[in-house]
Each structure stands twice: as C-alpha cells, then as structure tokens.
Amino acid sequence: MRATTIHGTRDVRVEDVPDPAIRRPTDAIVKIAAGCVCGSDLWPYRGENPIQAGSTIGHECIGVVEEVGAEVSDFRPGDFVIVPFCTCDNSCPHCLAGVQSACVNLGMTASGQGEYALVGQADGSLVATDGVPDPELFASLLALSDVMPTGWHAAVSAGVTAGGSVVVVGDGAVGLCGVLAASVMGAETIIAMSRHESRQQLASAFGATHIVAERGREGAKAVKEITGGVGADAVLECVGTDDSMGAAFAVARPGAMVGFVGVPHGVELPVRKMFQKNVGLRGGIAPVRRYLPDLLDLVVAGRIDPGRVFDLTLPLEEAPEAYRAMDERRAIKVLLQP
Amino acid sequence: MRATTIHGTRDVRVEDVPDPAIRRPTDAIVKIAAGCVCGSDLWPYRGENPIQAGSTIGHECIGVVEEVGAEVSDFRPGDFVIVPFCTCDNSCPHCLAGVQSACVNLGMTASGQGEYALVGQADGSLVATDGVPDPELFASLLALSDVMPTGWHAAVSAGVTAGGSVVVVGDGAVGLCGVLAASVMGAETIIAMSRHESRQQLASAFGATHIVAERGREGAKAVKEITGGVGADAVLECVGTDDSMGAAFAVARPGAMVGFVGVPHGVELPVRKMFQKNVGLRGGIAPVRRYLPDLLDLVVAGRIDPGRVFDLTLPLEEAPEAYRAMDERRAIKVLLQP
Structure with missing residues (x-):
C-alpha cells in the first residue's frame, strides 16, 4: 500500500x-x-x-x-x-x-x-x-x-464547570477543540490565547468569548482584567512547552486546576507556586x-x-x-x- | 510576656x-x-x-x-x-x-x-x-x-472518596491527621507508610487498615500488592521532600490524584510520568x-x-x-x- x-x-x-x-x-x-x-x-x-x-x-x-x-x-x-x-x-x-x-x-x-x-x-x-x-x-x-477528545480531556481535567471562567493556552487544533469543549460544558467566560487571526476566528466560532493576543506578563495581565482581577477558574494547557505551562499557571486563580494535554517537552513545574496558590495540575494522554x-x-x-x-x-x-x-x-x- | x-x-x-x-x-x-x-x-x-x-x-x-x-x-x-x-x-x-x-x-x-x-x-x-x-x-x-485541617486538606485535594483506596506518605502529625481524615471520609483501604512503631499504632487507631514500613521500590511494591496490582486511588503527600513526592507518585494508580500539603523543599515534579499516567497533583497551604x-x-x-x-x-x-x-x-x- x-x-x-x-x-x-x-x-x-x-x-x-x-x-x-x-x-x-x-x-x-x-x-x-x-x-x-x-x-x-x-x-x-x-x-x-x-x-x-x-x-x-x-x-x-x-x-x-x-x-x-x-x-x-x-x-x-x-x-x-x-x-x-x-x-x-x-x-x-x-x-x-x-x-x-x-x-x-x-x-x-x-x-x-x-x-x-x-x-x-x-x-x-x-x-x-x-x-x-x-x-x-x-x-x-x-x-x-x-484532537477533539484531547481538547475535551483538557477541559475535564481542568474541571471546567457551567458558569465558570476558562483560559485556553494554545491555538492549535487541540486548543481550539478545548475551546469547543468548554463551550459545550457551559463555561461563561472562555478566553483563547492566540495571535493568529484565522485561529482567533475559529476560536470565536467555537465559543471563545475573549481573545488575548498578548503573551507573558501582558497576557496574564489581560486575563486578570477580564476575570475581574481574580484569574481563571480552569486553565487548559494545550501546547506542552515550558513557556506555555508557565503561561497557564500565571493566569490560574488560587484554587484553580490546570488541565494539560500537550506532551511535555522541557517543562519544569513551578511546585512552590502551585503550593502557595493551591493551583493543581492534572491531565495527560487522553x-x-x-x-x-x-x-x-x-x-x-x-x-x-x-x-x-x-x-x-x-x-x-x-x-x-x-x-x-x-x-x-x-x-x-x-x-x-x- | x-x-x-x-x-x-x-x-x-x-x-x-x-x-x-x-x-x-x-x-x-x-x-x-x-x-x-x-x-x-x-x-x-x-x-x-x-x-x-x-x-x-x-x-x-x-x-x-x-x-x-x-x-x-x-x-x-x-x-x-x-x-x-x-x-x-x-x-x-x-x-x-x-x-x-x-x-x-x-x-x-x-x-x-x-x-x-x-x-x-x-x-x-x-x-x-x-x-x-x-x-x-x-x-x-x-x-x-x-495540623488537622492540613491533613484534611490533603485528603480533599487528593479527592478521597468513600470506598476508595488511600496511601498516606508521611507519619508526622499531618500525615496521621490525613489518615484520620480519610477514615472520616469513608475510604475503605487506608495505607499508612511509616517505620516508627508509635506512629504506626496511632495511624491504626486513626483508621489505617494497612501499614507499609518499606520505602522506595519495596514500599511501592507493597502498596501495589495491597491494592490488587492497581495502585491507590488517592495519595496524600504530607512531607514535602523530593523523596516523599517520588514515593507518592510511585504508589498512585493511573488517573489518581496526589494531594500535597508538605511545604515543598527541593522537589522536582515528574511531569512526564504525571502525563503518561494521568496522575494529578493538587494542594498547598491549607x-x-x-x-x-x-x-x-x-x-x-x-x-x-x-x-x-x-x-x-x-x-x-x-x-x-x-x-x-x-x-x-x-x-x-x-x-x-x-
């Protein structure tokens, strides 16, 4: 063949x-x-x-x-x-x-x-x-x-709930499916972090209520503004790099869960920050x-x-x-x- | 004063x-x-x-x-x-x-x-x-x-459920309170990892159904035997060292959650293992x-x-x-x- x-x-x-x-x-x-x-x-x-x-x-x-x-x-x-x-x-x-x-x-x-x-x-x-x-x-x-079950798994792992706020880190196909999953689950605020116009458009079509194009500190600041200074209830990490994982923890509110489905490459988890903020991490192969x-x-x-x-x-x-x-x-x- | x-x-x-x-x-x-x-x-x-x-x-x-x-x-x-x-x-x-x-x-x-x-x-x-x-x-x-709310927080963070299996890593006062918390929550199998006789006795009095004195690979093997080859549904990490965290992940079944309340000192989280086994981590200051x-x-x-x-x-x-x-x-x- x-x-x-x-x-x-x-x-x-x-x-x-x-x-x-x-x-x-x-x-x-x-x-x-x-x-x-x-x-x-x-x-x-x-x-x-x-x-x-x-x-x-x-x-x-x-x-x-x-x-x-x-x-x-x-x-x-x-x-x-x-x-x-x-x-x-x-x-x-x-x-x-x-x-x-x-x-x-x-x-x-x-x-x-x-x-x-x-x-x-x-x-x-x-x-x-x-x-x-x-x-x-x-x-x-x-x-x-x-790709869809993987985005779904990120949302399940992050504990997305109806009425809650969600940030999706990663605008690849899995991240976009994570947006769709959060939307089906009834999240009220869905923030897609994306710098690419075509992906932003699809994120919005899938149910994203906000797009944040900034990265790093500026990105975290933008998410904080959207969430009334609190941070997100649930964060979907759909990339797998150390930067994306850092971005995920930066936008999580205390007590939040990061659901991760990007195969980790070079990721060092911020264990002390996780401890201080009571931010958890759960996920893996869908x-x-x-x-x-x-x-x-x-x-x-x-x-x-x-x-x-x-x-x-x-x-x-x-x-x-x-x-x-x-x-x-x-x-x-x-x-x-x- | x-x-x-x-x-x-x-x-x-x-x-x-x-x-x-x-x-x-x-x-x-x-x-x-x-x-x-x-x-x-x-x-x-x-x-x-x-x-x-x-x-x-x-x-x-x-x-x-x-x-x-x-x-x-x-x-x-x-x-x-x-x-x-x-x-x-x-x-x-x-x-x-x-x-x-x-x-x-x-x-x-x-x-x-x-x-x-x-x-x-x-x-x-x-x-x-x-x-x-x-x-x-x-x-x-x-x-x-x-100490009791901290042990309780470990159990809540680990998602202890009635009828489930629990391993408690650490036989200090917090770990022992974690055993007590798991018992109140109705866990069926509660395994306390402890090498000290007086602490083993208190763990049993607090509801531990099994004591595992071995550490490292031998300890993980003992837990696996007790749990029918599967591993524990929930693990309470109540120490905060890299060794104790490693022990916690070693006894967790796939899909389990490690609840951690020991202030982390020198801990490097095994992110790839967490991903492969879908074992999560959640906890922090109680x-x-x-x-x-x-x-x-x-x-x-x-x-x-x-x-x-x-x-x-x-x-x-x-x-x-x-x-x-x-x-x-x-x-x-x-x-x-x-």
Missing part, C-alpha cells in the same frame, strides 16, 4: 510499504477513508523525538473495517469506524476507571497516514457509526480519533475511548463540528506538503485523503 | 519580649491556653529556611480573646477561640471560593508559642467554641489550628478557616480526636526541649502550656 514514512528531520515521504497484516487475534485492519497529521507528529518531524528511519507515521483515522482477527467479536468487515489514536481493551481496571490511555494492553494505531491502518484491541478501541456516514461529516468524525461515544452523539446531532480544525485537505500523496504547512503554521490541521 | 524566639540553627529560646499590641483595627490579641510546635517550624530550626534572629516563632494556638481592634465585631474579650495559623478576611473572592489560604489579606498568626498571640483579620479568621471547653478537649481543639467549623463539630461530637498527635506536653519554658524532641523524632508533636 501507499503510506507516509519518516526518514529524518523534516523528511517524510509517501512510499510503497507492505500492507499491514493481522498479528494478534484482537487486531483489525481498517481501510482508511480519511487520515490526518497530528500536532504531536511535528515533534519527530522537527527532530525533537527519536525516530526509526523508514517507519510509517500517523495514528488518527476513520474508515471501513477490512479484516478482523479471530477474537474480534464486535466488528466485522464493512463496519464504518472511528479509530482512536491509542488502543485499549476497555476492560482492565484502568479502563474501567476511565483511564483507557493507561490500559494494561495499551497500543498505538499504526500507519494512520496510509491506505490501511492496523488497530490493536479492536473490540475495546473502535467505535462504529450507524451505517456509512455522510461524507460531509468525515472531518468532524476524524477529529474524534484524537482516554479517547472514554469520551468517544458521547462525542460521536454530539457530532451526529450537529451540536459540535470539530472538523472545522481541518483548514486544508490534501491527497495522501501530498503528505510532505501537509507536514510543511503545519510546521510553518500555514495550516491548523491537515486532512489526508488516500 | 514570655515567648519562644529563634536565634539561629537549633537555637530557640524562651525570653521576655514586648506584649503584642493591636496594630490594625481588624486585629485581636488572644491569651494562649495551649500552643504547639509545627513540623514546618523545624525547617527554620534546622537552618533550611532563612530567619530573622530574635523573632518570635509559633503560629498555632487556642485561647481566650484578650483585646480586639475597633473594627472587630464578631468577637469580644472572654471568647474562647481556635486560632488558624493563617489568617484571612473570609470575604474576598479567594476566600469565597474556599481558598482562604490565598486571601488578599492573608496573614500569619504571630507569637503562638508565647503567652499572647497576635491575630490579624480576627472576624474572618477566628472560630469560637460554645463557651469555655472542657480542658480534656484542648489538645484536639489545638489540632484544629493547623485553607484552615474553610474546614474549621465542620471539624470543630466533629471534635465536639467526639467523632474525631486529632489531639492524640500530641504525645508530649511541656510547659512553655521548655520550648527548646519541645523542638529537640520533634527534631529527633522522639515526639510526634509537642503541646506547650504557657
């Missing part, structure tokens, strides 16, 4: 690779209807994470079940499914406690930027739609494989499978349209351009069509 | 100092019936926090209101009161949100190891008992000025005033007896011996009688 592979820093290619095959009886193979590039793919792309040269890349997709292993009982070829980026048995103690991203059988969807994806723990991981969905819904369904059924209902009912984060659609063969566009922040998130 | 003062590392004295005087119209002066040494007093005693040589020390006490400032309306001379170690107006946005320890008028009770204490924001801070209490209750009432009324009810009703953490009572003049006994871990916590 054709699939995207990574060979080095800023070197991704679309190549012929062997078709994925069932390795375990709990596996499934999904023929991809739409895949995409994840913000976290940019870490290896930029040379900041180690890679195995020539390996396939991509872990988010939707599509049609092509083949299932002998122990897969809930899915059969032809089912249209959403594929979570992390796979789980959905039955171990951690899954039952809602932390499917720490499943004892945790895995990662493979070759999601190709023609076929290999999905482990299919029964525990996949969620089927009711028949083949309208292609107009594809983008929003694809967003459910990672337990996609936990949120997927409810989020699917919201998409199908037309209540959320997270697919709007895809502001560029390219054929699979142009995956290298998809990476460039995201790396250079010309695109928020790129959908790839096999 | 006579009061305890600190002059240098392991140099505390009981000396004549000027009587405290009302400085602000919201102040009160309390004639101390019982004071005590706090675990946090050991940091300056051991030379690990800067001090001002000759200053009074001590911030926990109970006693009788002696004098009030012109703007104090809820208390009058003769009232028997519990004095929180941190004082607050109990009316600012942070207080109203239950974070009285971040009050915009936050202060610290002064000269609590003396004959008279100076208490700021008296109306917002003090809580009166119903008449002069039975002296047999003094120890438990004194525990309400810091908002004593928030919990005081309810905890007072529990003490008066005989439902909790946190005063048992005082395993040594000395006259005020022997404050230096009180410090030595706690420094050398011969005593859990020492009550001082003026």
